[in-house]
Amino acid sequence: MATVHPTAIVDSRAELDTLVEIGAYSIIGPNVRIGARTKVGPHVVIGGDTTIGCDNTFFQFSSIGGAPQDKKYAGESTRLEIGDRNMVREFCTFNLGTAQDEGVTRIGDDNWILAYVHIAHDCRVGSNTIFSNNASLAGHVHIGDWVILSGFAAVHQFCKIGDHAFVGMNTSLTQDVPPFVLLSGNPAAAHGVNIEGLKRRGFTREQIGAIRTAYKMIYKSGLTLEQAKAALAEQAAAAPEAAAVLRLMGDFLGNATRGIVR
Helix, strand or coil, X not given: CXXXXXXXXXXXXXXXXXXXXXXXXXXXXXXXXXXXXXXXXXXXXXXXXXXXXXXXXXXXXXXEEECCCCXXXXXXXXXXXXXXXXXXXXXXXXXXXXXXXCCEEEECCCCEECCCCEECCCCEECCCCXXXXXXXXXXXXXXXXXXXXXXXXXXXXXXXXXXXXEECCCCEECCXXXXXXXXXXXXXXXXXXXXXXXXHCCCCHHHHHHHHHHHXXXXXXXXXXXXXXXXXXXXXXXXXXXXXXXXXXXXHHHHCCCCECC
């Protein structure tokens, strides 16, 4: 049996692994599934059609799997999926998806999500991200792997942020952010490449050099996005050791839906 505090309320239809821990006064709804070694602290509410993986930790007062904050939502059957080894601090809110999208909000693995973070309906969050206090995602936002959102960063609905991007404190984002870019401000502005983060994650000197050259193509050369995309493809063909990261940037430009911050 899972370890459940006597004051917690766990619906008999919820599916809890035997190694799950549920803290005092927490409430677990009927359509919730929680994997092994996940710890739910006191005063946490987990509802909706929510699946949570293994080795997660939820601190007190979070609301997980609540109905979307969307006037169009009419009680449709939608979901929230959370992966493994995520740290979720106090007062976070993660919402279900909506029928206007794929009907699911997804959060990956190994994310560090600090207090008061809001992840709205239909968002997709990758793995190994850090969301600092009060970072907020509006609906339908896509966040890549290894992204860092500093405190009070706010992301407009339907925006995309590419892998390894760094968003500074109090930044207001209304357009897409390519991979590897460091930006901040309100309105947001690009300020170079997230070099320190790339070094910490083992990127080679050649890869970082290619990313810096690509950044200059996008932000300093006066090229249109289409021209920059073509230039990135040429650069990738000429630099096989950095081809993967250059293709990542080129593909992102091709899929940007709101234009990019620049």
